[in-house]
Amino acid sequence: MQAPSLPELQALFWDAIASAPGEARPSSWLCHWISPGEGLDSVQRVGIYADMYWARIRDLLRGDFARTAAILGDARFDELARGYVARRPSRDPSIAHVGEAFADHLAAHLPADAPPYLPDLARLEWARVEAFTAADATPLRLDDLQRMAADALPDLHLRPVPSLTLLELAWPVQRLLAQGARDTITPAPTLLRVWRRDFQVFHATVDAVERPALRELLRGATFEEIAGTCPDAADAAGLLARWLEDGLIRGGAC
Numbered sequence: 001m002q003a004p005s006l007p008e009l010q011a012l013f014w015d016a017i018a019s020a021p022g023e024a025r026p027s028s029w030l031c032h033w034i035s036p037g038e039g040l041d042s043v044q045r046v047g048i049y050a051d052m053y054w055a056r057i058r059d060l061l062r063g064d065f066a067r068t069a070a071i072l073g074d075a076r077f078d079e080l081a082r083g084y085v086a087r088r089p090s091r092d093p094s095i096a097h098v099g100e101a102f103a104d105h106l107a108a109h110l111p112a113d114a115p116p117y118l119p120d121l122a123r124l125e126w127a128r129v130e131a132f133t134a135a136d137a138t139p140l141r142l143d144d145l146q147r148m149a150a151d152a153l154p155d156l157h158l159r160p161v162p163s164l165t166l167l168e169l170a171w172p173v174q175r176l177l178a179q180g181a182r183d184t185i186t187p188a189p190t191l192l193r194v195w196r197r198d199f200q201v202f203h204a205t206v207d208a209v210e211r212p213a214l215r216e217l218l219r220g221a222t223f224e225e226i227a228g229t230c231p232d233a234a235d236a237a238g239l240l241a242r243w244l245e246d247g248l249i250r251g252g253a254c
Contacts, residue, residue, distance in 0.1 A: 009030070012026070013030065016050065017049050017053045018086075021050075021054040021085040021086055023050060024044075024051075026046040031043060031046075054082070056095070060095060061077075061084075062077065062081075065099065065125045066125070067121060067125060068106070072114060072118070080106060083109060084102055084105040096133060100126065103126055106122050116187075117170075120170060121173040124169070124173050124177070124192065124203065127165055127167055127192075127203075128203065130165065131163040131194050131201045132201050134163035137251070138251040139161055140244060141251070144251065154222065155224065157220055158249050160248060160250060161249065162250075163196040164194070164218070164248055165195070166193055166206070166215070166218065167190075167193075168190075170188075170189060172188050172190045174205065177203075191206040192206065193248075195248055198247075209235050213229045213230060217248070226240075
């Protein structure tokens with residue numbers, strides 16, 4: 001009997017541990033090439049890896065979506081996570097990206113008795129994860145602007161730091177992340193900005209004045225273009241000051 005090639009053996013092994021997370025389902029063909037040993041048969045030996053694969057991903061998802069998991073409870077969260085991993089097994093070399101579509105999976109498979117805001121909560125939690133792992137960038141400082149000629153500011157292109165993102169949500173789920181928060185909120189259209197400064201991740205609501213200005217910042221617009229979205233010059237100056245304080249603008253703007 002001809003032995004399978006290495007790629008064939010790897011595919012069989014992957015299917016055995018990933019097709020049903022938490023369960024070992026090796027084919028008889030794979031078992032034929034795995035020798036029993038140490039008191040374990042072939043299925044049990046594969047089962048060790050299947051358990052490790054599922055446990056590592058489950059624990060990572062619980063960490064990335066900690067508030068979502070707490071509201072769902074361990075049993076329901078694990079069931080949803082198991083279904084998610086089965087439908088979307090990890091394909092990236094880094095396990096850090098495994099939760100990137102979990103919020104969408106939650107929206108499509110939300111239990112009938114679960115709070116309807118949970119997909120939005122998961123989106124916020126994932127945005128915070130992505131902000132934490134985003135590329136570093138030195139933010140623009142007030143001192144940097146003060147060294148510029150005043151007439152150069154209107155044409156200055158302002159670029160966002162890599163961690164900055166905007167979230168449009170149907171629920172004010174940021175309230176659920178506050179210390180001591182309860183699990184009850186009412187629906188309300190909510191726009192949040194999420195970003196990292198140094199090693200700390202922040203999120204904040206975005207008002208009607210900041211909304212169009214932030215969209216311009218995200219496309220790398222000039223300060224004049226950003227100011228053009230504001231009702232008056234004082235609003236533009238106030239936004240620029242706030243963004244500098246929060247570290248939203250990448251240094252080295254040109």
